[in-house]
Amino acid sequence: MMHHPTALAYLVSAYPAASHTFILREVLGLRARGWRVATVSVNADCRDPEKLDLLEQQEQLNTLVLKKWSRLTMLFDLWQVVWRFGLFAVFASLRLAWQLARPGLRGRALGLAYWLEAMLLACWMRRQSITHLHVHFGNEASMVGLLCKRISACSLSYTIHGPDEFHDAAGQQLAAKVAAADWIVCISQFARSQLMQFSAPEFWSKIQVVRLGINADYAPSQRTPTSVFTILCVGRLSPAKGQMVLLNAIDILRSEGQSFRVVLCGAGPSEAQLQQQLTQLNLGLQVELTGAMSKEAVCQLYGQADLFVLPSFAEGIPVVLMEAMASGLPCISTRIAGIPELIEHGVNGYLVAPGDAYALSDAIRSLANDAHLCDRFKQQARITLAKHFCLEKNLDLLAQCFAEHCGGHHA
Known part of the structure; x- marks a missing residue:
């Protein structure tokens, strides 16, 4: 069978997703460089198509969802996998799924589910004449990818972000995933170092760094001056993002008589807890929770803010920090994971210890009262x-990786 030399399957646990617009940009960028990228999602995107922009609507419509596989055709397709790839490959992959599954009844059941999804994916890739599979994140989707390779002998690569994968490296079977991959992209040196920690040295040469990025022209259409110094935080409302620390820092500054407006943009499991904290601290008039917003609306928020704060406990290298820097906002974040590869303390922003509300309040106070320092951070951030x-540039590097490992051309 003739295979398209520039055909790729992109597998993600959820695609498209509001928090993964960088994957959408990556897919579109690779297509613009001549690659045929077919997208596969383990879970369906449950957002209302009418609330998505045109590009997201198209991706949602054209993405294969493994959990929505037609029950009428599933048995036939599973038989096709046995017929095309052989009983040995099928049973070897089933044995591998059992070996790598988490202990316990639930773990074994999930392992069988990943194996079934891998069988369906292998069948679909053969129909599409695709022989390379790329998986974003080292989570459950990457296990499906590993099993798919064992069934079909396709080539396999990952993009590893961290830090979630590293919190449970044994449970996620990172060592086995690194061994199975033909090559791996990490979005930061930090992620690469952590993957090296959990894998054998003979595999380190296959792990390389290709960073995420932001469009050079990314910026609000116009800046809207505000009467009160406005602090913006964009991210999922979850414990890992540290929004509670920001509220405590604002409470400290308010006790000193300083006036601030805070906008928390995002949705998530911490929303009720944050609302409760606002009530306890009596910050309801100073802090606004916007809920989830479109990309365009978030861009407008950048144009209405004076300072961007991301007080996270766990991150890769957040694209929202890049967006804020590109929007001309001075930024404060935490000295964790890959963030110091983006923000150099005292040069293009401030970094504080995670969880330290007093250090965060000091950094906010410093930038709120020093316009010259803010301007210097903005200039250095652009550089x-x-x-x-x-x-x-980074899409060019990624496309070059695919060209070197998968054949085809690099535009």
Whole structure:
């Protein structure tokens, strides 16, 4: 069978997703460079198509969802896998799924589910004449990818973000996933170092760094001056993002008589807890929770803010920080994971210890009262983004990786 030399399957646990717009940009960028990228999602995107922009609607419509596989055709397709790839490959992959499954009844059941999804994916890839599978994140989707390779002998690569994968490296079977991959992209040196920690040294050469990025022209259409110094935080409302620390820092500053407005943009499991904290601290008039917003609306928020704060406990290298820097906002974040590869403390932003509300309040106070320092951070931030986090340059690097490992051309 003739295979398209530039055909790729992109597998993600949930695609498209509001928090993964960088994957959408990546897919579109690779297509613009001549690659045929077919997208596969383990779970369905449950967002209302009418609330999505045109590009997201198209991706939602054209993405294969493994959990929505037609029950009428599933048995036939599973038989096709046995027929095309042989009983040995099928049973070897089933044995591998059992070996790598988490202990316990639920773990074994999930392992069988991943194996079944891998069988369906292998069948679909053969129909599409695709022989390379790329998986974002080292989570359950990457286990499906590993099993798919064992069934079909396709080539396999991952993009590893961290830090979630590293919190349970044994449970996620990172060592086995690294061994099975033909090559691996990490979005930061930090992620690469952690993957090296959990894998055998003979596999380190297959792990390389290709960063995410932001468009050079990303910026609000116009900046809207505000009467009160406005602090913006964009991210999922979850314990890992540290929004509670920001509220405590604002409470400290308010006790000193300083006036601030805070906008928390996002939705998530911590919303009720944050609302309760606002009530306890009596910050309801100073803090606004916007809920989830579209990309365009978030861009407008960047234009209405004076400072961006992301007080996270766990991150990769957040694209929202890149967006804020590109939007001309001075930024404060935490000295964790890959963030110091983006923000150099005292040069293009401030970094504080995670969980330290007093250090965060000091950093906010410093920037709120020093326009010259804010301007210097903004200028240096643009230099950093252009040098290391330019989306087009990094997409060129990623496309080159695919060209070197998968054949085809690099536009």
